[in-house]
Structures are given as structure tokens and as C-alpha cells.
Amino acid sequence: xxxxxxxxxxxxxxxxxxxxxxxxxxxxxxxxxxxxxxxxxxxxxxxxxxxxxxxxxxxxxxxxxxxxxxxxxxxxxxxxxxxxxxxxxxxxxxxxxxxxxxxxxxxxxxxxxxxxxxxxxxxxxxxxxxxxxxxxxxxxxxxxxxxxxxxxxxxxxxxxxxxxxxxxxxxxxxxxxxxxxxxxxxxxxxxxxxxxxxxxxxxxxxxxxxxxxxxxxxxxxxxxxxxxxxxxxxxxxxxxxxxxxxxxxxxxxxxxxxxxxxxxxxxxxxxxxxxxxxxxxxxxxxxxxxxxxxxxxxxxxxxxxxxxxxxxxxxxxxxxxxxxxxxxxxxxxxxxxxxxxxxxxxxxxxxxxxxxxxxxxxxxxxxxxxxxxxxxxxxxxxxxxxxxxxxxxxxxxxxxxxxxx
Numbered sequence: 001x002x003x004x005x006x007x008x009x010x011x012x013x014x015x016x017x018x019x020x021x022x023x024x025x026x027x028x029x030x031x032x033x034x035x036x037x038x039x040x041x042x043x044x045x046x047x048x049x050x051x052x053x054x055x056x057x058x059x060x061x062x063x064x065x066x067x068x069x070x071x072x073x074x075x076x077x078x079x080x081x082x083x084x085x086x087x088x089x090x091x092x093x094x095x096x097x098x099x100x101x102x103x104x105x106x107x108x109x110x111x112x113x114x115x116x117x118x119x120x121x122x123x124x125x126x127x128x129x130x131x132x133x134x135x136x137x138x139x140x141x142x143x144x145x146x147x148x149x150x151x152x153x154x155x156x157x158x159x160x161x162x163x164x165x166x167x168x169x170x171x172x173x174x175x176x177x178x179x180x181x182x183x184x185x186x187x188x189x190x191x192x193x194x195x196x197x198x199x200x201x202x203x204x205x206x207x208x209x210x211x212x213x214x215x216x217x218x219x220x221x222x223x224x225x226x227x228x229x230x231x232x233x234x235x236x237x238x239x240x241x242x243x244x245x246x247x248x249x250x251x252x253x254x255x256x257x258x259x260x261x262x263x264x265x266x267x268x269x270x271x272x273x274x275x276x277x278x279x280x281x282x283x284x285x286x287x288x289x290x291x292x293x294x295x296x297x298x299x300x301x302x303x304x305x306x307x308x309x310x311x312x313x314x315x316x317x318x319x320x321x322x323x324x325x326x327x328x329x330x331x332x333x334x335x336x337x338x339x340x341x342x343x344x345x346x347x348x349x350x351x352x353x354x355x356x357x358x359x360x361x362x363x364x365x366x367x368x369x370x371x372x373x374x375x376x377x378x379x380x381x382x383x384x385x386x387x388x389x390x391x392x393x394x395x396x397x398x399x400x401x402x403x404x405x
Contacts, residue, residue, distance in 0.1 A: 004030070004032065004033075008036070011033070011036060012036065012040065015036065015037060015040065015043065016040070016043065016046075018047070019047065019050070019051055020044070020047040020048060020050075020051045020070050020074065020075075021075060023037055023043070023044075023047060024070065024071060024075065037067075038067065044066035044067045044069075044070055045066045047070070048066060048069070048070060048074065051074075051078070052074065052078055052081065052100045053100075054100050054101060054102060055102070065103060065132065068132050069102075069103050069132050072132050072133075072137075072138065072139045073103075073104070073105060073130055073131070073132055073139045074100070074105075076156070076165065077105055077130050077139070077154070077156070077165060078100060078105070079165045079166070080098040080105060080107075080156075080165050080169065081098055081099065081100045081105075082097075082098060082230060082231075083095065083096070083097055083110075083230070083231040083233070083404065084096040084097075084098065084169075084228035084229060084230055084231055085228065085229055085231045085277055085285070085286075086222075086226050086227070086228055086285070087168075087226070087227040087228065087229050088226040088227050089218060089219075089222055089226060089285075090218050090284075091218075091279050091280060091281050091284035091285065091365070092215060092218050092219070092278060092279055092280065092284075092285060093276070093277060093278050093279050093284070093285025093286065094109060094110075094222060094226070094277075094278060094285075095109070095110040095111075095231070095248075095260055095277050095278060096108065096109060096110065096127070096228050097110050097124065097404060103131065103132055104129060104130060104131045104132070105129070105130040105131075106126060106128070106129050106130075107126075107127045107128040107129075107171075108124040108125060108126055108127060109124070109125040109127050109222070110122050110123070110124060110260070110404075111123040111124075111125060111197075112250045112257070112258035112259060112260055112278070113250065113258060114196070114197060114198060114199050115197060115198045115199065115257035115258045116199065116252065116257070116258065117199060118250055118251075118252060118258065118342075118345065118395055118397045119345070119397050121403050122250065122260075122399055122403055122404075126144040127143070127144055127145060127171075128141065128142065128143055128144060128152050128154070128171060129141070129142045129144055129149075130142075130154070141153065141154055143171075143173050143174075143175075143178070143223070145173075145179065145222075145223040146173075146175075146178040146179040146180075146223060147178050147179070147180075148178060150173070150174065150175040150178040151173075151174035151175055152171055152172070152173055152174060152225070153171070153172040153173075153174055153225075154169055154170070154171055155169065155170045155172070156168075156169045157169065166230075167229060167230040168227065168228065168229050168230070169227075169228055170225065170226070170227045170228070171225040171226060171228075172224075172225040173223065173224045173225050176224060179220075179223050179224065180220075182217060182220055185220070190213065190216055193216050193219075194212060194216070197212055197215075197257065198212060198257065211255045211256050211257070211280070211281075212257060214281060215257075215280075231262075231277070233246075233247060233248065233262075234246040234247070234262065234263070234264040234265070236265070236269070237265050237266070237267050237268065237269040239269075240265065240268065240269025240270075241269065241324055242265055242269050242272075242294075243294070243323060243351060243352040243354075243377045244263070244351075244377050244380060244383055245380065246262075246263045246264050246265055246272075247262070247263060247398055247399070248260060248261070248262055248263075248277065248398070248399040248404075249261050249262075249263055249274070249383075249396040249397060249398050249399060250396065250397050250399060251274075251289075251394055251395065251396040251397075252340070252342070252394050252395050252396075253280065253394065254340065254390075254392065254394075256280040256281075256282070259276060259277075259278045259279065259280065260276075260277040260278045260399070261274045261275060261276050261277060261289055261396065262274070262275050262277055263383075263396075269294070270293060270294050270295060271291065271292070271293050271294070272291065272292050272294070272375070273288050273290070273291045274288065274289045274290040274291070274385075274396070275287070275288055275289070276288075276289050281363045281364065281365075282360070282361045282362065282363055282365065283359055283360070283361055283365065283368075284365055287359065287365070287368075288359055289358065289359055290356060290357070290358045290359070290373070290375065290385045290394075291356055291357050291370070292354045292355065292356030292357070292375035293354070293355070293356070294323055294354060295318045295319065295322075296316060296317070296318060296319065296354050296355035296356075297319045297322070297323035297326060297352060297353065297354050298314065298319060298353050298354070298355065298374075299326050299327060299330045299353070300314070300330065300331065300353065301331060302331045302333050305331070305332070305333040305334075305335060306333065306335060306336060307335050307336055307337050308335050308337055308338070308388060308391050310335075311335060311374065311386065311388065312372070312388055316355040316372065323352050323354070326352070328351065329349045329350070329351065330349060330350060330351075330352075330353065331348065331349060332346065332347070332348060332349050332350040332353075332376065332378075333348070334346070334393065335386075335391075337391060338386075338391060338392060338393055339390070339391050339392040340392040340393055340394075342393065342395050345382070345395060346378060346384075346395075347378070350376050350377060350378050351377040351378065351379065352376075352377045353374055353375070353376050353377070354374065354375045354376075355372070355374065355375075356372075356373050356374060356375040356385065357370035357371065357372060357373060358370065358371055358373045358385055358387050358390075358394075359371075360387075360389070360390070371387065371388060371389040371390070372388045372389070373385050373386050373387045373388050374386040374388075380398075381397060381398040381400070382395065382396070382397050382398070383395075383396050384396065
């Protein structure tokens with residue numbers, strides 16, 4: 001028996017078990033199948049929900065719209081859903097989240113909270129939109145930055161069958177005149193931007209102003225377009241036990257303000273690195289900012305933590321017992337001579353502590369080197385790095401999945 005000789009109810013059953021792209025391909029085989037695919041109530045909305053985890057109401061009014069949404073938008077751009085790291089924008093990099101919503105796709109620039117409020121949620125700034133147009137054969141792609149909504153080109157690195165965006169895409173603004181040129185910005189514009197990025201009423205905010213002027217100039221180039229590479233979030237290595245799960249964290253970087261890093265482990269779960277997703281003039285994006293080896297664990301007394309001199313006197317050696325067998329809580333004290341203290345975020349104990357190294361460099365990533373420090377775990381969502389040579393403590397707070405869902 002040939003496929004088209006099957007009873008209609010059997011064909012319907014087959015169609016309802018297909019993925020969106022397979023339904024589309026099947027519908028192009030002949031007029032009978034096409035009309036069947038178009039007429040099935042709720043077919044496309046259910047398929048889109050299954051493939052892209054978005055809810056589209058199921059009624060006759062949106063029957064055609066759901067199919068057009070898949071054909072014009074999701075078929076090519078649906079795979080953009082997820083997190084992307086900027087491959088341009090000088091030393092600063094960036095983080096992009098693309099979300100699929102009913103009848104549209106929106107790209108958001110992800111920024112850290114206003115400095116120095118580490119525990120506040122990340123900020124999502126709308127950057128582009130891909131929407132269905134009944135009048136056009138192609139979707140309408142718009143840049144949401146600048147004076148008003150205007151055209152944007154998105155070029156994707158395609159899969160082998162040239163149907164899906166894979167691991168890289170590029171944006172290019174089609175109307176530069178819709179944005180202010182760098183020479184058009186006034187002192188008032190700079191102050192407004194600083195107020196968005198910094199809490200100028202706090203010492204941390206005041207300290208960062210000069211560094212943020214350079215970031216302001218670089219951020220304006222973001223609006224004209226850039227190249228993005230897919231960011232896969234790391235997982236706990238199979239069979240390994242780690243003191244804190246990997247993932248994205250917001251971190252304090254003195255006068256540079258708050259930045260985003262990705263914490264990741266090696267396959268054995270014995271080494272950890274923090275890699276910058278957003279960077280600065282000293283340590284740019286994609287560079288390692290901190291690292292530690294878990295065999296170099298330690299438990300310190302309060303007296304050993306009084307000053308940086310007493311901390312530096314502690315030898316960096318492999319511990320006699322694994323960190324997992326050490327006390328679940330140990331004393332923690334901020335050294336008296338610590339330049340940045342953040343005492344309001346910390347208690348008087350920590351979960352674990354390890355010898356490690358932090359990367360420092362001169363402006364322009366000149367003369368980079370790794371300096372000794374301590375990697376300190378306070379909770380499942382908070383860790384710190386004690387920089388011995390800088391006499392300061394950086395804190396890192398997890399970006400939860402709920403903020404990126």
C-alpha cells in the first residue's frame with residue numbers, strides 16, 4: 001500500500017507526531033497533504049509548543065498565523081533561541097539572550113545589575129525583533145536601539161542543509177542615521193547613561209565613573225551590529241563532586257564595576273576556571289580571570305585571616321585530606337587591611353577555601369600575569385576571590401536560571 005492510499009485519519013495521526021520542520025516538508029509533497037496540514041486545527045500551535053516551548057492559543061483565528069509564524073520565522077531563526085556571547089565590541093564583549101515568544105523572536109542584551117548592587121537581577125535591554133508580516137514573504141527584522149525602530153540584517157551560519165542557524169550569527173543595522181553618532185552625544189547623555197549603570201550615591205559607584213566613560217564609548221558601537229557565538233552553559237562533570245555548581249555569575253571588579261563570568265570545571269572536576277563573558281580594558285572578554293585546583297584546599301583559623309600578611313604566610317600545598325572531608329563550615333574573616341570589604345553580603349563562615357590564582361594586567365592587556373589568591377565558597381550561589389597582591393576581595397553571585405528563562 002502506498003502512503004497516499006492510507007485512510008485520512010491515519011495520515012492525520014502520522015502528521016500529528018511529526019516535528020514542525022517535518023510537517024512543513026511533508027506538506028510540500030502534494031496538494032492533498034498540503035491542504036490537510038493547513039486545515040488541521042491546532043496542528044501548528046501544538047508543534048511549535050513542542051519544538052520551542054512556547055504557548056500559542058489554539059483556535060481558528062490564529063490557525064493560519066501559527067503556520068506563517070513557523071514558515072516565515074521559526075524555520076530559519078527559531079534555532080537562535082538561547083544565550084550568545086559577543087565576539088566583537090573590543091575588550092568588553094557582551095551577552096545576548098534570544099527568546100521565542102508567540103509570533104515573534106526578541107534578542108536582549110544582558111547587562112549586570114547597576115553597580116555596585118551585586119545581588120540585584122541582571123538587566124535585559126531589547127536589541128532586535130523578528131516578527132511575522134502577512135504582506136511580506138520574509139519576516140520583518142527590526143533594530144530596537146536608537147531613535148526609533150528600524151531595519152536590521154541578521155546573517156546566520158547555517159546548518160548543512162541550509163535551513164537552520166547554528167552556532168554563529170551577525171547583526172548589521174540598516175539605518176545608521178537612526179542612531180546618534182558618537183560625536184553627537186553630549187555630557188547630559190553621558191550622565192544619563194552613568195545613572196543607568198552606576199549607583200552614584202555609593203562609594204563603589206563614584207569610584208567607577210572614569211572607567212565607565214571608556215565603556216560608554218564602546219557600548220555605542222554595539223547598536224550598529226556585531227557577531228555572536230552560541231554560549232553553552234557548563235555542567236557538573238560526570239561523577240565529580242564540586243563545592244559550587246558551574247554557571248554564569250556577576251562579579252565585582254573594583255573600578256571596572258560589575259562584570260559577567262562563566263565558572264567551569266575540567267572533566268575530572270579537580271580544576272576550576274572563571275572566564276570573562278564581559279570584560280574590561282585590563283582583562284578582556286574570553287580571558288581567564290581566576291583559577292583554582294581543588295586538591296589545594298585549606299581550613300583557616302580566624303587569627304590566620306587577620307591581615308593579608310598572615311594569609312600570604314600560609315603555604316600553597318596539596319591538603320592532607322580532600323576538601324569534601326573537611327568541616328562543612330569554617331571560620332571566615334575579612335582581613336583588616338582589605339580595600340574592598342562588602343561585609344553586608346557575607347557572614348562569619350564559608351563552605352570551602354582553596355589556593356588559587358587571579359589574572360591581572362596593565363591597560364590594553366599588557367604584561368598579563370597570574371597572582372596568588374584564595375577561592376572561597378560561601379554558598380551555592382556566592383563565592384569570592386581574595387586577591388593577595390591587590391589587597392581586595394571580589395565577590396561573585398550566580399545568575400539564576402529563572403532570570404534567563
